[in-house]
Amino acid sequence: MYHEKYKLDELNAKRAIHVDRTTATFVIRNGRLVLEDSICEGGYIYVEQGVIREIGHGESFSRKFAGRSITVFDANDQWILPGFIDIHIHGGDGYEVMDGTIHAIEAISRFHARHGTTGWLPTTLTAQIADLDRVIHVAKRSACRFHGGAQILGIHLEGPFISPKRCGAQNPEFVIPPSMDILKHLTSIAEGFVKKVTIAPELEGALDVICWLTEQGIIVSLGHTDATFQQTLDAIAAGALHATHLFNAMRGLHHREGGVVAAALLTDDVVCEMIADGHHVSPEMMRLAYRLKGRDNLVLITDAMAAAGKADGNYKLGALDVIVQDGVAVLKEGNHLAGSTLTMDEAIRNMVRKVGIDLRDAAYMAATVPARELGLAHTQGSIAVGKRADLVVLDEGLHVVATWIAGRQVFAR
Numbered sequence: 001m002y003h004e005k006y007k008l009d010e011l012n013a014k015r016a017i018h019v020d021r022t023t024a025t026f027v028i029r030n031g032r033l034v035l036e037d038s039i040c041e042g043g044y045i046y047v048e049q050g051v052i053r054e055i056g057h058g059e060s061f062s063r064k065f066a067g068r069s070i071t072v073f074d075a076n077d078q079w080i081l082p083g084f085i086d087i088h089i090h091g092g093d094g095y096e097v098m099d100g101t102i103h104a105i106e107a108i109s110r111f112h113a114r115h116g117t118t119g120w121l122p123t124t125l126t127a128q129i130a131d132l133d134r135v136i137h138v139a140k141r142s143a144c145r146f147h148g149g150a151q152i153l154g155i156h157l158e159g160p161f162i163s164p165k166r167c168g169a170q171n172p173e174f175v176i177p178p179s180m181d182i183l184k185h186l187t188s189i190a191e192g193f194v195k196k197v198t199i200a201p202e203l204e205g206a207l208d209v210i211c212w213l214t215e216q217g218i219i220v221s222l223g224h225t226d227a228t229f230q231q232t233l234d235a236i237a238a239g240a241l242h243a244t245h246l247f248n249a250m251r252g253l254h255h256r257e258g259g260v261v262a263a264a265l266l267t268d269d270v271v272c273e274m275i276a277d278g279h280h281v282s283p284e285m286m287r288l289a290y291r292l293k294g295r296d297n298l299v300l301i302t303d304a305m306a307a308a309g310k311a312d313g314n315y316k317l318g319a320l321d322v323i324v325q326d327g328v329a330v331l332k333e334g335n336h337l338a339g340s341t342l343t344m345d346e347a348i349r350n351m352v353r354k355v356g357i358d359l360r361d362a363a364y365m366a367a368t369v370p371a372r373e374l375g376l377a378h379t380q381g382s383i384a385v386g387k388r389a390d391l392v393v394l395d396e397g398l399h400v401v402a403t404w405i406a407g408r409q410v411f412a413r
Contacts, residue, residue: 024071024407025049029061031075031393034082034363036382045080047389050407055385075393078401081363082382083118083390084344085370087196088156088245088273088301090123090317091339092308097122098318100134105142109149110410111309112302115343116392117150118405119371119380121195123303125318126159126170129182136190143193148410153374154195157186158244161209162224163200168249169317169331169338170224178205180212187216194218195374198244200225201235214239219373221273224249225260232263236270242373245303246272246289247281248337265292271373273301276347276355277340279328283354290351295361299369300347305329305339349398359398 025048033043033055044061046054056064065072090097093111095104105122112120122139124132136155143152159170161178176182178199187194196219199206213220222235223244228251243250243264251259264270272293274281280303281289289298302308307315307324315322317339321332329338344366351362364382371381379388393401403411 026071026073026407027061027065028073028075028080028391028393030077031080032077033057033080033383034360036364036368036384037360039360042077043080045383045389045391047404047407050389052383052385052387052389055383073402078396079359079394079398080383081116081359081392081394082367083380083392083403083405084116084300084348084366085119085153085374085376085381086112086117086150086302086304086344086366087121087299087370087373088123088158088303089117089120090125090304091306092304092343094306094310096306096316096318097135097139098125098127098131100131100138102138102142105138105152106145106147106149109142109147109152111149112304112343113149113403113405114400114411115345116348116394116400116403117344118390118392118403119151119153119376121154121156122152123156123158126162126167126174127318128174129160129185132157132160132186133189136186136193140190140193146408151405153376154193155190156196156198156221157194158198159224161197161199161203161206163203163226165226166200166224166249166251168224169320169322169336170249171318171320178203178209180205180209183209183212187218196221196242198223199240200227201238201240202227202231207234207238210235210238210240217375222250222260222264222270226251227260229258229260229263232260233267236263236267241269241271243270243272245280245301246274247285248275265289268297271297271299271369273299275303275340275342276300276350277302277342278350278354280337280340283350286351286355290355290357290361295357295364296369298365299373300344300351300362300366302342302344302347303340304342308341308343310341345392345394345398345400348394352398
């Protein structure tokens, strides 16, 4: 892939790709555009001031831009997808969200942008309330800055209102019953920035909390829960229409008690997120979820922790010790899976290669569904005229070549 600022009679000039950190007017041409319902071969995207202004293909490119001096990126017949939106990230590149610093948050943002993620929700762990306060303040501050990484779209509070029986890699020391006072405190200091809360619906007081969160327009997600099938249905009726990392840290399928998994899979309105690394969920179970939910109600996440992008070794997940071997993170004590080292481009590859789904559907679950859930479908989540130029170019092996966020190129390989 290359870029050149030229008039069209100079089309053969080639230079190394350049990382342009300003919002510019440019064209990406000669790509396979992955649109919501089709693939546009030999397509181009015209971007003006960070917004997609025109989409076309083939001969119309030369007619439209003949004689104009404009920056053009040649995609060399590679895939162009909407930027990925990851609504469940704990860390990456050696840093954790719970570090609670601007430096850590922005390093995580830049790391995931290199893997095609253009928007994300920093995700907390079950921790002391003071630590959650600090992370909320830091994430809000960082969201207001351009730092060359994925845009922070809000915060996901994963806990502390979870089941002691289904902590997974969460620290049981800080698990507490649902508290309206604590929740109102956290959402108040966030000033509308809390977008998603994971909760175990079987806990006393949980249904009241679910109703209140739903009234505030916050996504309520069923997770780290031992709820029965009926308890889950009650929570869904109260407004909990999302499931946190489906299959993991929840009561699973059983032929005499369907639990959370059956209720989430069988209820059309529930969106299920899935860690598509092949370790948390086997390929055949990923295929089952896709068959039952379809692309419209399944969202790909990484649940990435600090070791994402780093070598095997010893790491932390909050206060808990983690060992990573062959890219799989587990707690040193208890041997629970402890987040993942997954990136979104790898999740795409896994869904296409291991599960056997169409790239268009994989992109839809990585971008369009999360944008819709966050109320951003009018501006993000797909390649369409009028939407923000959040774009990722993938090569034939589905590895990231370049990433743009609102028209700013933040990564080039």
